[in-house]
Amino acid sequence: GENVEQHPSTLSVQEGDSAVIKCTYSDSASNYFPWYKQELGKRPQLIIDIRSNVGEKKDQRIAVTLNKTAKHFSLHITETQPEDSAVYFCAANGRGRRALTFGSGTRLQVQP
């Protein structure tokens, strides 16, 4: 089945800096790659996603890039703010699946 690896496990940045989180996946048939933000004690919230027919997608300060050849995708957050502090999870759907396989998570801390 699909295997998703995520790095780094923790990331600390200064407010206003950029943050980048990277994921690799194993199943070349995966075609859907969402990113979730989970604040303490809350449910994961979908923040952005990308499909395999697109190389990059942007939504305000958040962008995701996908490299199908290398089987990796990345989340980019620019002009970070303290409210961006949370755990971020990447995921991929795998061959013929609707369910998601999640990465291990990245705890982002934005220092004011």
Next chain:
Amino acid sequence: SAVISQKPSRDICQRGTSLTIQCQVDSQVTMMFWYRQQPGQSLTLIATANQGSEATYESGFVIDKFPISRPNLTFSTLTVSNMSPEDSSIYLCSVQGEADTQYFGPGTRLTVL
């Protein structure tokens, strides 16, 4: 996106007992899933809840331990049976919306003593 609710939001249970978690969606959805999130960990898929048929379980999860019902397109239950402290986790249902997007319920925080 769909509005998803779960009951109970949290519970403390004694080992050896069972707990049934309910997931309700405000619109009909084809795909519903149950995930487990152990403390400080990522999300792990338990099973896909299939309407009108048996759930599809992931490796490491069995029907006797985690029986699932899905009587219609807006409701599902997950039972955690014969609980042990290792079952202490957050249990989340999710639904698939348009174009593969998945949304999560608020979760049920289970503590087993």
